[in-house]
Amino acid sequence: MSSAADPRFDVDLFVIGGGSGGVRAARIAATHGARVMVAEEYRMGGTCVIRGCVPKKLMVYASQFHEHFEDAAGFGWTVGETSFDWPRFIAAKDREISRLEGIYGTNLTKAGVEIVAQRATVAGPNAVTLADGRTITAKYILIATGGRPSTDETLPGREHTISSNEVFHLPEQPKRIVIAGGGYIAVEFAGVFAGLGSEVTLVYRGDKVLRGFDEDVRDHLMAEYQKKGIRLVMGEVFTGIEKGADGLTVSFRNGHAPVVADQVLMAIGRKPNTAGLGLEAAGVKLGKSGEVLVDADSRTSVPSIYAVGDVTDRVNLTPVAIREGHAFADTVFGGKAWTADHQLIPTAVFSEPEIGTVGLSEAEALATGCALDVYKATFRPMKHTISGRDTRMLMKLLVDGETDRVLGVHVCGPDAGEMIQLAGIAVKMGATKADFDSTMAVHPTAAEELVTMRTPSHRHPKAPKAA
Numbered sequence: 309m310s311s312a313a314d315p316r317f318d319v320d321l322f323v324i325g326g327g328s329g330g331v332r333a334a335r336i337a338a339t340h341g342a343r344v345m346v347a348e349e350y351r352m353g354g355t356c357v358i359r360g361c362v363p364k365k366l367m368v369y370a371s372q373f374h375e376h377f378e379d380a381a382g383f384g385w386t387v388g389e390t391s392f393d394w395p396r397f398i399a400a401k402d403r404e405i406s407r408l409e410g411i412y413g414t415n416l417t418k419a420g421v422e423i424v425a426q427r428a429t430v431a432g433p434n435a436v437t438l439a440d441g442r443t444i445t446a447k448y449i450l451i452a453t454g455g456r457p458s459t460d461e462t463l464p465g466r467e468h469t470i471s472s473n474e475v476f477h478l479p480e481q482p483k484r485i486v487i488a489g490g491g492y493i494a495v496e497f498a499g500v501f502a503g504l505g506s507e508v509t510l511v512y513r514g515d516k517v518l519r520g521f522d523e524d525v526r527d528h529l530m531a532e533y534q535k536k537g538i539r540l541v542m543g544e545v546f547t548g549i550e551k552g553a554d555g556l557t558v559s560f561r562n563g564h565a566p567v568v569a570d571q572v573l574m575a576i577g578r579k580p581n582t583a584g585l586g587l588e589a590a591g592v593k594l595g596k597s598g599e600v601l602v603d604a605d606s607r608t609s610v611p612s613i614y615a616v617g618d619v620t621d622r623v624n625l626t627p628v629a630i631r632e633g634h635a636f637a638d639t640v641f642g643g644k645a646w647t648a649d650h651q652l653i654p655t656a657v658f659s660e661p662e663i664g665t666v667g668l669s670e671a672e673a674l675a676t677g678c679a680l681d682v683y684k685a686t687f688r689p690m691k692h693t694i695s696g697r698d699t700r701m702l703m704k705l706l707v708d709g710e711t712d713r714v715l716g717v718h719v720c721g722p723d724a725g726e727m728i729q730l731a732g733i734a735v736k737m738g739a740t741k742a743d744f745d746s747t748m749a750v751h752p753t754a755a756e757e758l759v760t761m762r763t764p765s766h767r768h769p770k771a772p773k774a775a
């Protein structure tokens with residue numbers, strides 16, 4: 309037992325939220341000898357496991373078979389009649405999610421963590437109230453309540469819409485779906501439903517999806533989506549949704565003709581889960597969107613209360629929540645102080661084709677004022693030279709023209725997520741373009757393009773110093 313145990317409190321650590329960040333923090337704290345309790349009001353595993361990354365990726369896999377069957381013909385295969393059984397897939401997916409949920413619970417219990425399957429709220433700097441009325445005192449409280457889908461409360465007919473929470477449990481596959489949003493969740497589900505054969509309309513108020521991503525990546529993906537028959541309606545917002553005999557009719561503000569669909573998915577962002585949690589009364593400062601404000605150690609304005617993951621709205625990704633939770637537990641209970649590093653986080657968008665990105669976009673790199681060499685290649689992936697599919701892959705490297713350091717890597721094409729995990733190591737280590745060039749190519753792959761791009765496609769001179 310470490311020095312963590314403090315007899316003045318019922319537990320050393322009370323974690324609110326059994327998701328990516330909370331589970332990791334609880335398990336690590338317990339292995340350091342802390343007495344830990346975790347409250348989870350829904351299902352152990354949190355958003356990522358239950359209604360986020362994992363079921364989403366399974367849906368992405370399900371959606372890819374259609375093209376695989378078509379592509380097979382170019383390689384001499386005759387594929388018989390194919391069909392997709394939505395309820396059978398959903399049941400298989402649900403079995404896997406339940407299995408993972410069980411593993412999360414078991415691992416916590418094995419580590420000595422006590423799980424309370426109910427809602428918890430903060431009652432003070434060292435106290436938590438459970439839904440059953442009990443109060444538990446804790447030396448430290450960790451807020452790991454994640455986020456939830458944003459809703460448009462003013463939208464007429466919003467009761468007919470679904471969010472990403474419901475999309476995983478629809479009783480039948482929508483033949484026609486309208487998706488609102490331009491972020492990665494909207495884009496990913498557009499790809500999923502198009503792959504499954506639904507008629508997809510993606511509606512976004514901006515002029516391009518995936519704000520914040522490199523412009524070439526945004527343009528490339530939109531072009532690929534158009535080739536797949538996804539209807540992209542940019543610069544539009546809903547004015548209302550009406551239910552009629554033929555389905556849901558979505559109307560628009562800026563003149564686009566109404567669209568009729570079986571489901572309308574709102575993927576217009578997420579907000580931190582802090583409502584009704586008792587944080588402000590306990591003295592915890594929240595930001596403008598309700599996010600818990602924390603320092604680099606994930607500590608809030610109340611020294612005994614910490615927060616990790618999406619509820620802090622720093623970088624809302626599972627591996628980030630996990631790192632933050634781990635750093636917190638090691639620092640507070642393990643005598644090993646460290647902080648999660650939020651720089652150069654590689655990420656993927658599981659669109660079809662996939663996106664992998666790390667570092668700066670061209671616009672961000674230019675904003676630093678550095679001289680910038682841009683290496684860009686688009687090409688038809690080898691598989692599709694024979695399959696005949698009209699699709700292209702994009703690779704882009706952004707290099708500091710003076711230091712030769714690689715500032716950004718952007719890939720859009722098959723396995724981009726897998727590639728960027730590894731490219732991310734090099735970029736994080738501060739690799740230069742010369743390091744990339746001196747690495748032998750793996751042939752024949754698409755990834756070899758990253759080490760064989762010799763001549764910049766364009767160069768931006770260093771910005772003159774402001775007077």
Ligand SMILES: Cc1cc2nc3c(=O)[nH]c(=O)nc-3n(C[C@H](O)[C@H](O)[C@H](O)COP(=O)(O)OP(=O)(O)OC[C@H]3O[C@@H](n4cnc5c(N)ncnc54)[C@H](O)[C@@H]3O)c2cc1C
Pocket residue numbers: 324325326327328329330347348349350351352353354355356357359360361362364426427428429452453454455472493581585616617618619624625626627629658
């Ligand atoms: C559709 C979708 C797809 C995603 N895909 C990816 C992806 O591909 N890759 C990636 O890295 N990230 C992805 N994410 C983001 C990822 O899921 C989150 O970043 C991650 O789950 C954050 O972990 P967390 O611990 O902060 O919160 P969560 O995992 O959200 O866990 C919070 C938990 O707290 C519980 N809770 C809330 N309030 C209380 C309370 N008062 N009492 C008790 N329990 C409470 C909730 O029920 C929930 O289980 C996706 C998210 C969504 C919605």
